[in-house]
Amino acid sequence: MNLESWNAELSEFLIGNDSVLILYIIVGVFGNGLVLFIYLVRMTKKSDDRYFIPSLAAIDICACVIGSSYALALNLLPVRFPGDFLCRVLWFLSQASTVSGGTLLLVIAIHRYMKVCRPFSNTWSLRVKRLVILGTVTVSTLLSIPTIFLYGEIQVVNDHYRDNNVTLVGYRCGNISDPRALLGYNIFLLVFAVSGVAILTICYIFIAKTIYSKVMMYRKSVKQMHTIPKPELSVSTVSDIKRKSKSIEPCNNQQHEETGEFHENSNEHDRENDDKFQNTHKDEKSNHHKRRSQDILLNAHIPAMKYHFTHYRYSYMFMTITIVFVIAYLPRIIIMLLESIFGIEFWNKPDSVIIGLMFLYRLYILNHVVNPFIYGFFDARFRHEVKLLLSRHKKGSLHPESQTGQ
Incomplete structure (x- = not known):
């Protein structure tokens, strides 16, 4: 040979x-x-x-x-x-x-x-x-x-x-x-890598919390106003949403007042009816209100989430790249450390x-x-x-x- x-x-x-x-x-x-x-x-x-x-x-x-x-x-x-x-x-x-x-x-x-x-x-x-x-x-x-x-x-x-x-x-x-020199260098690299991962984690945790709070703010505003703001308002404050929706609220209030008058007249007309019918009518009204709120949230959720992903896509992109980097690089650090020890x-x-x-x-x-x-x-x-x-x-x-x- x-x-x-x-x-x-x-x-x-x-x-x-x-x-x-x-x-x-x-x-x-x-x-x-x-x-x-x-x-x-x-x-x-x-x-x-x-x-x-x-x-x-x-x-x-x-x-x-x-x-x-x-x-x-x-x-x-x-x-x-x-x-x-x-x-x-x-x-x-x-x-x-x-x-x-x-x-x-x-x-x-x-x-x-x-x-x-x-x-x-x-x-x-x-x-x-x-x-x-x-x-x-x-x-x-x-x-x-x-x-x-x-x-x-x-x-x-x-x-x-x-x-x-x-x-x-x-x-x-x-x-x-000297094996001790290599071990010291690899330990230094490990500490540097762990410190970097800690800083990355902290940064992206704060980023995720900020994004989540803005999404929850949008959902809360939809519940309070019973109307659907524009999708781009998902990154705005509640005050901005309310200010931009003033032109919509009077129409909604007038509609609620007219509906209230209708029910009031109906109650006056049917006052002689049985109390059981009145309770049933109130339950139907409450259920209708709940269904309307759910429909508003459902209709608002899809465009808001679409805009939300588009607006923050680069944050999600770099989060993904960072996670892949940590997963791929960690085995190398561990094997280098074991090699320097044994x-x-x-x-x-x-x-x-x-x-x-x-x-x-x-x-x-x-x-x-x-x-x-x-x-x-x-x-x-x-x-x-x-x-x-x-x-x-x-x-x-x-x-x-x-x-x-x-």
Whole structure:
């Protein structure tokens, strides 16, 4: 057996994982590239809600390409990794791009909190937003610098063939530092990640409470006025709703007065009737009033909820992206922490277990791949531009054939 055979034997059982990584690269680059093209080229009108999306998409492309390519190199060249310098650079770039994505999500959460919960405070200017993005990349770069000194090329020897006087020496990319230094760095990353998740959670809890209170305010106003305000008033105050409904209330009051007079005249006319008939009539009137209130609430609920989702769709969108990021990134942090505690022996497990651990370890890349699909689900304008682009592409592909037929 030579080094090539040894490397092929070690990499063979990771073919399934390699296929997933290649899929990550293809879908991630295409999806985030489409996001960049549409938000930067097709949407000429700049929106405050969409400002950070192109920056997040650019980070996602880098994370997909660098993270997946580095993981493929580790899978395909487990004992033939090409050089110490490449190992250090790829580790650093992979870490920096991932941390940048998480830090930018933290910035976006704070921005959404200011916009939804503190709408009358000073908004972020274009200069502030650019400085925030630059600061995000700078902080992530500084946090990733230790990886340059913690990881590098490691010499590995195949002990199995020593008895046959055949010694195979290979090289892989891994931890070259004191295990205590790696453990300290991974604990720091864990604390940083937990702190970030706590801040994200607090911001989005306040955002959710604000949205919920405005929805309940709208429902309360409908119950009090027995009329249906316009859907856009679901984000207004009760006083605004009442002020804008003054023109409707006199008609409703006059109608109630006329109805009251009718019932009064009817009662006078039927005063000699039995008391049981009067009680039945009152019950019917009460039931009619309840049914009318329920119909008003039902008719008001659908347009109000539709406008409510449209108005707050970007808050829901970034909430979803953040939840996916936390779920995808948490296994990587835990496995890195366990690896720094138990060392190389942590990976001395059956092949099926290693395949599962590898998938969880690289699950963070999936977060950068699915973000374009989340944009498409929440942003109707983005969906429209994608459909328009695809329809033009189909027409363009059919046009040469039609010319040939002529």
